[in-house]
Amino acid sequence: METRVLGQTGLEVSLIGFGGIPIQRCNQWEVDEIVENLIEEGVNFIDTARAYTNSEEMIGEALKQWGREHFYLATKTPKLSYDEVMADVKTSLAELQTDTIDLYQFHNAKTMTDYETIMSPGGGYDALVDCKKQGLIKHIGITSHSYEVLDRALDEDKFETIQFPYNIIENRGAPLFEKAKSKNVGVIIMKPLAGGAFIHANYALRWVAENPNISVLIPGMDSVKQVLKNTRVGNDFVPLTDDERETLEADAKALGKTFCRRCGYCAPCPQGIDIPMQFIVEGYYRRYDLEEWALDRYRSFVANASDCIQCGECEPRCPYDLPIRDMLKKTRDLFDPLL
Numbered sequence: 001m002e003t004r005v006l007g008q009t010g011l012e013v014s015l016i017g018f019g020g021i022p023i024q025r026c027n028q029w030e031v032d033e034i035v036e037n038l039i040e041e042g043v044n045f046i047d048t049a050r051a052y053t054n055s056e057e058m059i060g061e062a063l064k065q066w067g068r069e070h071f072y073l074a075t076k077t078p079k080l081s082y083d084e085v086m087a088d089v090k091t092s093l094a095e096l097q098t099d100t101i102d103l104y105q106f107h108n109a110k111t112m113t114d115y116e117t118i119m120s121p122g123g124g125y126d127a128l129v130d131c132k133k134q135g136l137i138k139h140i141g142i143t144s145h146s147y148e149v150l151d152r153a154l155d156e157d158k159f160e161t162i163q164f165p166y167n168i169i170e171n172r173g174a175p176l177f178e179k180a181k182s183k184n185v186g187v188i189i190m191k192p193l194a195g196g197a198f199i200h201a202n203y204a205l206r207w208v209a210e211n212p213n214i215s216v217l218i219p220g221m222d223s224v225k226q227v228l229k230n231t232r233v234g235n236d237f238v239p240l241t242d243d244e245r246e247t248l249e250a251d252a253k254a255l256g257k258t259f260c261r262r263c264g265y266c267a268p269c270p271q272g273i274d275i276p277m278q279f280i281v282e283g284y285y286r287r288y289d290l291e292e293w294a295l296d297r298y299r300s301f302v303a304n305a306s307d308c309i310q311c312g313e314c315e316p317r318c319p320y321d322l323p324i325r326d327m328l329k330k331t332r333d334l335f336d337p338l339l
């Protein structure tokens, strides 16, 4: 497996890492099998999150069987305040059944206000600094769907890694990665397969891996078959041929640009709808096969797609000009008959 250095963390990580979202629908024995195959294929980087329900717990169980020493573990918290972040680190340590976590990240700092809350004196960032001093974590990173938030994080030189979506369709991260490289900040790529949207997954992963400023790609995987398919990219990495590139470009063209990138710019909605969350759960339902979980999440929202009054206030704020009202109608039509 090709390895690259994860910026100033100095960790030598496998080009293909493991994204821990989709295992939420797996049984423990399936996760055990996946982890066994990750080791066999040379994957040494696992990324999960407090927010992925039982993902940390199942990974912790599997590592008890196969050995913690095979992996660098990364996880993350959506919390912003000192006390809440501190509590999440302790929970992650318990769930992962480990004494130390290699990389702890802030999970999707959505807006500059979130970022400023994290960085304020006595905020979440200070909690991670204290955890690092105590040896509970080894490195501090940040993930976001907002280019501006990560750009500011890089300007302030406080983080050892950034995590951002990148693939042939969502491709605006390249200058950010160049800047990260110049500051020796590690770059982790989420959504290299655009949530599983590409037909030619191998080409899509290689397109991302061709960028030398990127350290590790973390496609979500929930089967041994996917592990074997995706790790082939790192075990036998070759740049795309012209024909393969053309095929991938045709895939991308067919997919179009009409999908939510989760930047959050469309907020606030006067009805209290968390617009990107509507599309996230819809994607989980349709693409990740997490029907029950997605439906539960949809039910739990204070307001959802069926509360949209079609006022249109959100649409001019969407940088991708998405037809949010029409998309919400499709979300509503998917979920409402199931409620």
Ligand code: SF4
Binding pocket: 268, 269, 270, 271, 272, 273, 275, 307, 308, 309, 310, 311, 312, 313, 314, 315, 324, 325, 328
């Ligand atoms: S169109 Fe719907 S989702 Fe958009 S702001 Fe109005 S009520 Fe909210």
Ligand code: SF4
Binding pocket: 259, 260, 261, 262, 263, 264, 265, 266, 267, 275, 276, 317, 318, 319, 320, 322, 324
């Ligand atoms: S609907 Fe548009 S503005 Fe809202 S989160 Fe998605 S991409 Fe961003």
